Every structure is written in structure tokens, then in C-alpha cells.
Amino acid sequence: MNLSPKIENFVLHCGEMGSRWGFNRTIGQMVALLVIHEQPLTANEIAESLKISRGNVSMGIKELQSWQLVKVTHIPGDRKEYYAPNGSIWDLANRVFEERRKREIDPTLSLLRDQILEGSESPEEEYAQNQIQTIHDLLETITKWSAELQRLSPEQLQTLMKLGSSVSKVIDLKDKLLKKS
Amino acid sequence: MNLSPKIENFVLHCGEMGSRWGFNRTIGQMVALLVIHEQPLTANEIAESLKISRGNVSMGIKELQSWQLVKVTHIPGDRKEYYAPNGSIWDLANRVFEERRKREIDPTLSLLRDQILEGSESPEEEYAQNQIQTIHDLLETITKWSAELQRLSPEQLQTLMKLGSSVSKVIDLKDKLLKKS
DNA sequence: CTAAAGTTTCAGTAATTATTGAAACTTTAA
DNA sequence: TTAAAGTTTCAATAATTACTGAAACTTTAG
Incomplete structure (x- = not known):
């Protein structure tokens, strides 16, 4: 399992950013890898792709599970565990946000x-x-x-997010609404 | 300059949280100390209160300035620099938020x-x-x-923040508004 | 059962990050 | 000027955090 230059770039970047996002390099790379791959990956594939030890992957998976960012799947007739992101990009961002609120x-x-x-x-x-x-x-x-x-x-x-520059208008609107009722 | 138990508690806690907030322990303690004290403090007072080296304070101040969280003041007839929070609690939180967005x-x-x-x-x-x-x-x-x-x-x-549970109402409201216009 | 496949744990070590303190630098009063 | 007061810098070191890999553990097919 080696990565195309573009994907490798992405994965390495997420590694560097990892610590700013609340985890460490390895875990940043792991999320990136899982998110960018359509198919779930085994722990060994992750270790091989990122050139890190099997033990490190195991600890990373554990941490990612505590953040509820990965889910485990199985392929019939194969007893290995396959890992995939636990939800859409949006779901993941939401969980990170929530988890950080709890910690910070x-x-x-x-x-x-x-x-x-x-x-x-x-x-x-x-x-x-x-x-x-x-x-x-x-x-x-x-x-x-x-x-x-x-x-x-x-x-x-x-x-709500797309409201953009009309946020203040909405606030005004809300004021008016309150006065009426 | 030694601190009352309550203030010390607060300062130590902010130190522990420091790294989760995007800086390190010393800097967390420094912000806490400055925020909790009505009067601006000198670098020496900070070093003494927190029991850290003078050099560390200097680096911390520098970092805090890059976050725009402290301002320097002077007292007439005294050539020391006095440090104070750069704005209200609200202003500080805002700057941390913005700075982190830039970094993360x-x-x-x-x-x-x-x-x-x-x-x-x-x-x-x-x-x-x-x-x-x-x-x-x-x-x-x-x-x-x-x-x-x-x-x-x-x-x-x-x-906006106090809208609380009526956020969704406001969204609905906005939808209606758009349909009318 | 048992051995092969797979996973986890954790002590030891590597890598990173934070802190000290002494030397260099800057500012100002006299 | 210059020396005293104050500040900053940075190499050395301490403290923390991350990673490896071998051993222990778990699961399952036969």
C-alpha cells in the first residue's frame, strides 16, 4: 500500500496539523488516510502506508474510538478488522468540535x-x-x-452558516419579533 | 508577591489547561495572573508569583503579544514595564478564537x-x-x-448567543423572510 | 484442544517541547 | 559618557510526549 503523491501530501499535512487539532501526528495521519480512502483499511495497511509500528496503530485506533471518529467493519470470511471513518466529514468535524469543548x-x-x-x-x-x-x-x-x-x-x-453577512439582519429581525409578541 | 489560595488555584488550573488552549503551561498561568489582578504587573512580579525564571517570562510575554493578549503600560517616574490584559475577558476570548482559526x-x-x-x-x-x-x-x-x-x-x-433554543426558530424565520421577498 | 491469525499492552527509547540562567543587549538618569 | 536598571536571547538541559517492538493476550478454524 503506497500512496499517490497527492494523497501522501494530504496525509502528511494532516499529520503536521494533528497536534493543533487536539491529537498527535500519527493520529492526524490516520484520520486523513481513512477519510481519503473509499474502502476501509486494516491496521496492517495503515501501519504500512504510514510507515509506523503496529503498536502505534493500535493505540491510535483506540484514541480515535474515544473520539468516536472511526468505526470497525468486517468482511465476511475474513477475520481481520477493517477501519473506516465513523460518518461523513461533517459528522467527524462535529465530533471533534464537541470533544474539544469537553476537554477545553x-x-x-x-x-x-x-x-x-x-x-x-x-x-x-x-x-x-x-x-x-x-x-x-x-x-x-x-x-x-x-x-x-x-x-x-x-x-x-x-x-445558519450560509446566512453569512445577514446574521446581523437576523438578529434585528429577532428583536422585532420579540417586540411584537 | 504570593497569591491567595483561591487565586493560586485559578492560576494553576489555567496553567494545566494552557496546552489545550493552544499555548503552554507558563503562558496559561501568565494570562490567568494578569486577568485576575486589577493592577498591571512587572515581569519580575510575574516571575516571582509563578516561581519561574525571568527569561521564561520574557518569552511568554513575547508569545502573548503575538496573540495580542497583553499590553504594556508605564507608570510615570518608573522605568519598568507593566503588563496588563489587552482588553476585556470577551476581547481576549475573541482573539484566542481568531488566532486559533488562523493556526488550525x-x-x-x-x-x-x-x-x-x-x-x-x-x-x-x-x-x-x-x-x-x-x-x-x-x-x-x-x-x-x-x-x-x-x-x-x-x-x-x-x-445571538443568548438566542439559545430559539436558534432554529430564527432559521425558520429567515426562510419565511426569504420566501416573501 | 491447539496452533495460527490477529490484537493489545507497555517498558524502554526517541523526539519534541519547555525552561533555566548566564551573557549580551538596550535604555536612561546623572 | 557611563554605570545602573531593565530586558532579551539562546545554548544547555529538563520535562513531557510519542513511538517502537517484543511479549502477552484473544479469538477462531480445524
């Missing part, structure tokens, strides 16, 4: 909630307490908004 | 654009080409949407 926002939100409950001990901490509240509110808004987006169908999301 | 999306968008221009060499690459196109379109939509959000005023953004 939730823990902080939880700490700040506790700190707010504690209250400020000294008047000197007053400013700090205020800032903490502000950050908390911001993170909570982002969390709610993101949950909202998750609830929309891909089509609705497309619509 | 733009390079890939640019590669994919090139690869689409090249076209597919073999019919075997047809599927790959298609996937690349899909990813490209997704990233482009995200980029445009994000530029749109940047253009909104904080107040408009607040409104």
Missing part, C-alpha cells in the same frame, strides 16, 4: 463554578471574584450555544 | 485549495478528490462564518 471548557467551567460558590474571602479578592464570574458566564454561554448547534440538523446548520 | 484552519484550507486546482490525475483518485472538496467547503464555511462573528459588536454577539 468543561473542566474550567466546573472549577469556576466551585470558586464562585466559595465567595470572596477578603475585599482584596473582590476584583478577582468578579473576573472569575465574567469568565464563568462567557464559558457558560459558549457551552449552551454549542449544545444548541449540536441539536440542529446538518441542513439547519448549513442554513 | 488556514494552512489546511490553503493546501486543499491547491490540491483542488491540481485536479485528479487518475480515476482512482476521484474519491479522494471528492473528499478533499468536501473538507475544503466545510473549512471555508467555518472561516466565513467566523469572520462574520468577528464583525459583530459584543452586544450583537451576546444577543
Whole structure:
């Protein structure tokens, strides 16, 4: 299994980007490879294509499963496991987004909630307490908004995103709507 | 300069989260410290509070400036530099968001654009080409949407975010609006 | 059963990234 | 000027993270 120059380019690039996307190089390459190939691949094919060890592939698959980005399939009469992306490009992007929210926002939100409950001990901490509240509110808004987006169908999301420069118009519209009702 | 337990907690937490937010521990701690303190701090105070070397602070400040997250101020009659967050919590979050978009999306968008221009060499690459196109379109939509959000005023953004569960209603609304006009 | 095919684990090591601290550089008050 | 105060740089090193490969484990066909 060796890759055409174009596909190799793509895969290597995703490897480099991997760490910025929240995983590591190997895993970035693995997603790219799976996404670009119509047929599911075996762990050995992945190892061979990317020139990495079998053990590394195994760990990568495990990690990708924790992100819900791959699914395992089987071919009748063949006991090997075949791996494929778990859903459309859109689905994958959505899961990465959601998973990152969990890792990057939730823990902080939880700490700040506790700190707010504690209250400020000294008047000197007053400013700090205020800032903490502000950050908390911001993170909570982002969390709610993101949950909202998750609830929309891909089509609705497309619509929303494509709104483009008319977003502000829609906001105005919403204001008017509220006044009427 | 030593920190109250609550503030220390907050600062340490932000340090741990730092790498998930796109920088490293030291820098996470530095932002936290600056945000939580009403008065601007000197590099030495930062080094002392966080128990890190002076050089590390200098590199951190540099990095934070590249993210546009800190500003330098001066106190008359004192030649030291004093550092403070560059804007409100909201402004900072916005800049981090934007900067990350640049680092995590733009390079890939640019590669994919090139690869689409090249076209597919073999019919075997047809599927790959298609996937690349899909990813490209997704990233482009995200980029445009994000530029749109940047253009909104904080107040408009607040409104939009607070729309919450009525987002889908707004989408429906927009559909109706389009049909009428 | 059992042996072959396949998969996972993990200790050891490699690669990467972050940090220190001393030297070099810059600025300014006198 | 110049020396004191302040800042930056960067080579050396520490800390962290990723990867390998051999051994252990699991599954299944015969």
C-alpha cells in the first residue's frame, strides 16, 4: 500500500496539523488516510502506508474510538478488522468540535463554578471574584450555544452558516419579533 | 508577591489547561495572573508569583503579544514595564478564537485549495478528490462564518448567543423572510 | 484442544517541547 | 559618557510526549 503523491501530501499535512487539532501526528495521519480512502483499511495497511509500528496503530485506533471518529467493519470470511471513518466529514468535524469543548471548557467551567460558590474571602479578592464570574458566564454561554448547534440538523446548520453577512439582519429581525409578541 | 489560595488555584488550573488552549503551561498561568489582578504587573512580579525564571517570562510575554493578549503600560517616574490584559475577558476570548482559526484552519484550507486546482490525475483518485472538496467547503464555511462573528459588536454577539433554543426558530424565520421577498 | 491469525499492552527509547540562567543587549538618569 | 536598571536571547538541559517492538493476550478454524 503506497500512496499517490497527492494523497501522501494530504496525509502528511494532516499529520503536521494533528497536534493543533487536539491529537498527535500519527493520529492526524490516520484520520486523513481513512477519510481519503473509499474502502476501509486494516491496521496492517495503515501501519504500512504510514510507515509506523503496529503498536502505534493500535493505540491510535483506540484514541480515535474515544473520539468516536472511526468505526470497525468486517468482511465476511475474513477475520481481520477493517477501519473506516465513523460518518461523513461533517459528522467527524462535529465530533471533534464537541470533544474539544469537553476537554477545553468543561473542566474550567466546573472549577469556576466551585470558586464562585466559595465567595470572596477578603475585599482584596473582590476584583478577582468578579473576573472569575465574567469568565464563568462567557464559558457558560459558549457551552449552551454549542449544545444548541449540536441539536440542529446538518441542513439547519448549513442554513445558519450560509446566512453569512445577514446574521446581523437576523438578529434585528429577532428583536422585532420579540417586540411584537 | 504570593497569591491567595483561591487565586493560586485559578492560576494553576489555567496553567494545566494552557496546552489545550493552544499555548503552554507558563503562558496559561501568565494570562490567568494578569486577568485576575486589577493592577498591571512587572515581569519580575510575574516571575516571582509563578516561581519561574525571568527569561521564561520574557518569552511568554513575547508569545502573548503575538496573540495580542497583553499590553504594556508605564507608570510615570518608573522605568519598568507593566503588563496588563489587552482588553476585556470577551476581547481576549475573541482573539484566542481568531488566532486559533488562523493556526488550525488556514494552512489546511490553503493546501486543499491547491490540491483542488491540481485536479485528479487518475480515476482512482476521484474519491479522494471528492473528499478533499468536501473538507475544503466545510473549512471555508467555518472561516466565513467566523469572520462574520468577528464583525459583530459584543452586544450583537451576546444577543445571538443568548438566542439559545430559539436558534432554529430564527432559521425558520429567515426562510419565511426569504420566501416573501 | 491447539496452533495460527490477529490484537493489545507497555517498558524502554526517541523526539519534541519547555525552561533555566548566564551573557549580551538596550535604555536612561546623572 | 557611563554605570545602573531593565530586558532579551539562546545554548544547555529538563520535562513531557510519542513511538517502537517484543511479549502477552484473544479469538477462531480445524
